[in-house]
Amino acid sequence: GAVVSQHPSRVICKSGTSVKIECRSLDFQATTMFWYRQFPKQSLMLMATSNEGSKATYEQGVEKDKFLINHASLTLSTLTVTSAHPEDSSFYICSAPVDRYTEAFFGQGTRLTVV
Amino acid sequence: AQTVTQSQPEMSVQEAETVTLSCTYDTSESDYYLFWYKQPPSRQMILVIRQEAYKQQNATENRFSVNFQKAAKSFSLKISDSQLGDAAMYFCALGSQGNLIFGKGTKLSVKP
Numbered sequence: 608g609a610v611v612s613q614h615p616s617r618v619i620c621k622s623g624t625s626v627k628i629e630c631r632s633l634d635f636q637a638t639t640m641f642w643y644r645q646f647p648k649q650s651l652m653l654m655a656t657s658n659e660g661s662k663a664t665y666e667q668g669v670e671k672d673k674f675l676i677n678h679a680s681l682t683l684s685t686l687t688v689t690s691a692h693p694e695d696s697s698f699y700i701c702s703a704p705v706d707r708y709t710e711a712f713f714g715q716g717t718r719l720t721v722v
Numbered sequence: 723a724q725t726v727t728q729s730q731p732e733m734s735v736q737e738a739e740t741v742t743l744s745c746t747y748d749t750s751e752s753d754y755y756l757f758w759y760k761q762p763p764s765r766q767m768i769l770v771i772r773q774e775a776y777k778q779q780n781a782t783e784n785r786f787s788v789n790f791q792k793a794a795k796s797f798s799l800k801i802s803d804s805q806l807g808d809a810a811m812y813f814c815a816l817g818s819q820g821n822l823i824f825g826k827g828t829k830l831s832v833k834p
Contacts, residue, residue, distance in 0.1 A: 623799075641821060644808055645765075649826070649827075650813060650824045650825060650826045651767075651813070651824045651825050653822075653823070655824075656821065687804070698765060700765075702767075710757055710817070713766065713767035715766055
């Protein structure tokens with residue numbers, strides 16, 4: 608099946624710094640990728656839709672200036688958490704569909720801890 | 723708005739027995755897909771089974787099968803011959819064009 612690689616798997620950063628998370632589709636081109644956030648013992652909540660070559664679409668309540676998304680190529684989307692605070696600590700997961708008729712393939716997730 | 727509801731926060735099953743996880747959904751889309759994902763402690767999302775809404779036949783994948791009731795907007799997952807490795811969080815998801823809406827999940831425990 609299709610492979611989506613997400614890095615890093617874990618990151619600890621100091622409050623006020625920025626962290627970049629990468630999501631790569633390894634064996635297919637992904638014009639669209641999705642970024643989710645998952646709090647402990649909760650479900651996945653869609654944060655934004657990343658579109659290659661255009662601006663990301665953010666879900667209501669998600670701060671665009673805090674969670675910067677760039678989809679510069681057909682195989683790479685990045686999520687940058689800017690000026691991170693402890694409340695940004697969470698599990699972030701990306702996914703990418705091969706096409707609209709298949710399921711989305713997920714990255715391994717990134718555990719972000721802001722201290 | 724599309725919604726997915728899983729009314730069982732936790733379920734437990736004896737090894738080798740059968741368990742059914744419930745899911746209901748709501749959507750105004752005519753073209754959509756339904757999924758069950760498994761999330762073990764590693765937190766990697768693993769696709770368990772997939773159902774196209776336009777297909778009447780229930781999907782099956784080895785020990786996993788679904789009961790898809792389109793009119794009732796119900797999509798339950800049956801796990802037969804449960805194994806210890808089936809213990810995980812299970813998420814029901816509704817999707818179209820790759821975007822997925824997830825239910826809150828059901829934590830499945832398997833007792834030896």
